[in-house]
Amino acid sequence: MSVTNADVLHVAQLARLAIDDTRLPGLVAELNGILQHIDALQQAVIPADLAARAVAGMPLRNDDTPSVPLQRAREAFAPATRDGFFLVPRLATHGDAGASASSSDAEGDA
Amino acid sequence: MSVESLKAHSVQTAWSQYDAVDAGPTGLNAFLSVDRDGSLAAAKVIGTNGDLSGVPVAIKDNLATLTLPTTCGSRLLEGYVSPYEATAVRKLREAGAIVIGKTNMDEFAMGSSTENSAYGPTRNPVDRSRVPGGSSGGSAAAVAAGVVRLALGSETGGSVRQPAAFCGIVGVKPTYGRVSRFGLVAYASSLDHVGVFAQNVFDAALGTELIAGHDPYDATCSALPVPALRQSATVADHAQPLAGLVVGRPIEYFTEALDPRIRAHCDTSLERLRALGAEVRDVSLPHTSLAIPVYYVLAPAEASSNLARYDGVRYGQRRSADGLREMYERTRTSGFGAEVTRRILLGTYVLSAGYYDAYYRRAQTVRELITQDFERVFADGVHVLFTPTAPTPAFRIGEVSDPYDMYLSDIYTVTANLAGIPAMSQPIGLVDGLPVGGQFMAARFDEATMFKAAAALEYAIAQEGGA
């Protein structure tokens, strides 16, 4: 399998990376070089009786276990804060939206 | 070797050695940040009760520390000081260790040479024109140059063992789940491990023992008790210390890709293991050649998700923009270097609609086959495996430019990450003055046997005048 310019631009868009035109051909070539090696996986013989690994399951936390405390105020590491909020550029699509929303209420992608 | 000899190396000594090797145009550039005043002050008040009381240590810059920044070698996290501490770092400090600095690394641990750091490459103390290996190159160089005798690194595909081999020191990757990952900045969560660098097997075992153990803040961390690994690493019977031990020699690790001079050193080591009482037998791990392809599906896939949090919203360097999307893209595009960008794109691609089964699911299946290869060998009575650590000695800075050629540097180490088994590298000889590493691997949670074999080999080599 190999990728095209369009594939790489699509994936870059999903990953919120901007790929400029001068970098694109090189990236496509590099990724195709890697994918060519990865294609060896398709040749692997998978035994029909490959059993799923028995799992022990995960350890759980008690509801009253405390959080690891923050030793430094949020303002000390956040790029932009006001009145305790983290600030981001105003979301254009929410120009006339209600008071608050979230990715779980709205479309979940920005 | 003892706890006392490790304690003999003081914070004062560390700083004089640091001043001698790290700075300047031909300096090692092993450290990204240091805490000279704090560490000297701490050394004055530290007691003597802990196993590491007053011992200076260096920490890879992807482990969260409270006073020094945690940049992961990335522009994106320039100046970021974590508001909490990694469990492994806390355990070292609780044993009395004093953190003197954070070490250089390939950005977000993606690389095998430490050339992918946003803050310039680290040089190999053995030959400063060469790389120290990576991604934990800074920690390896700091230990090899004698600035510290104990340092923490991290592994996803060999990032402790390969630089240990390149720098001529001991590097350990414990079993997945033996050491908490809490506070280790994630690259590929199912493959990431905290590892230890030291100048000898005993110190490495001690360091591993001290950072190991259950952590309620990591759901993948095992609750199994930690054995006294420092005792496993102490050679008691000097005649036949490995009597009854079966050492496997996986034939797939001794192919034509291997530098013949490295092969020769491995053969010598295997002879020594026999002389120490071990039985050496050839074994087969038939899926070995698929390890790198599996790794370069799974690691980038997990990385593409793990690195999504670097969006400039809550921490890190933000590039301003009018719109949110532009802010994201400018922050991430300018913040990530070339290799990180490449792996995020690759990982996003293999997870994207229509490709998941062909890549991610397939790779998980083959990973299971690789794991079963090891389980079969260990079930057949083999206690440890012995292999070369890397196919070549340290290469020159700038020498390897093709990404996939660089990936092949991890060809002998990545399997242990995929299987989650413990593995370590130790010096077994020199090629043109450059160190060569030999690797032991053992069954899951059997670090004790691994250290026992490594300590015996180290002892035998020392008896003959060193590696």
Add this chain to the structure above:
Amino acid sequence: MTTTSQATGAAIDWELVIGLEVHCQLKTRSKIFCGCATSFGEAPNTNTCPVCLGLPGALPVLNAHAVELATRASLALGCAVHNTSIFARKNYFYPDLPKGYQISQFDQPIATGGTIVVDDTATPPRAIRVHRVHMEEDAGKSVHDRFRDATAIDLNRAGTPLIEIVSEPEIHSAADALSYLRRLKQILEYTEVSDANMEEGSLRVDVNISIRPRGQAALGTKTEVKNLNSFSSAERAVEVEFARQRAILEGGGRVEQQTLLYDEKRNQVRSARSKEGSHDYRYFPEPDLPPLVLTDEFVQRQQAALPELPAAKRDRFVTQYGLGAADIEQLIANRMLADRFEAVAASSGDARRAANWMLGPVLAAVNASGGSLLEHAVDPVRLGALIKLEAQGDVSNTAARQIFTMMEREPSEPLTIATRDGLLKVSDDSALVAWIDEVFAESPTEAARFMAGERKLQGVLVGMVMKKSKGSADPKKVNQLLAARAE
């Protein structure tokens, strides 16, 4: 719902197809993957830690109580709870999603295949199948109206434990959708899994809607309507979207698969899609969390811990108390009321009177005070004693209500109050005759007309006697005495 197609002129009988996705906040003290409190109304970002801020190096650890509650809800819905379920990452960028992915369950959810019986509508009862229940973490809040120049992010809610309950697309009317939601809410409240309050956001509803000509097997293209703030807005949104899709299809158009936001004020839906980019969530198993393994013993323990569910309670109330359907429906509306009713029924020995008291004076008093039924001053034992007095004929209903009001203010027993305030029914002839004499003396005109044969005045006179006795006179006896006097 029958209209005429413009294309063919034939009438098309459209069938509405609704699937409901309900997000329900689990009633835990701490978040699903960290120890931060789930409490509401704190200053922004104060209930946050390395884990829910998505700081570099932080790792999730699953809350055991969230698993218990999810299991309990699943069992109450009749779902099969799976021994192994898997958490997955749903990858997308949004500023209130701290890690750039949401930890959710994808192809191996905790439970599948339950039912909710819709039985409080005009149509006959029917079972709506529940497709699945899965666990996930909530996102934070993006606040758009706080600052003019920026969107404000508050991550206090990020990491709140949720279950998502997904129905099969087999609901065919807004009324049934509403009933499904009422029944679901009731079950979640009964099992104490959630506060299940839409106004507070602990219950959130997304509606998937499509339409097709009745009789057609294939489903039409669906849209998803979000931003529903109440059951009634869900009902209106279904009607609005049904009309919109019908208009599109009858105009020869095609329904576009998309997410819509319901605008309560304008009673219309609008597209929620940001134009940029397509969706590809790139789900994969969460490597930081091994599979969730639940033993049969654990599931059985949760099953055993389930309270009596509304449907079972309804059936039992019919046979045990013989009450009318409407009363039972009201009494089992919530578990606290039903429990309180049963306590009062037991202490009074009179279920019918207990029901009347609970649904009448007690609820009115609780509503008026704004307090909780559980903390209401007239506890079941004292209320039972009062009802007994009334049932035995010791006090009139009017007097009992007066006593009840007194009991809200003082801890005395009802008999004590009745005796002290002279509210016991007086059936002693001499006392009654004395009151009648007084009334005759005070209202001579009415008395004379009554004695002259105007018998319809008897009621007025009884009222006067009752008033004079402050309700304590036995009206039956007063009637007898008056009738005797007029003869």
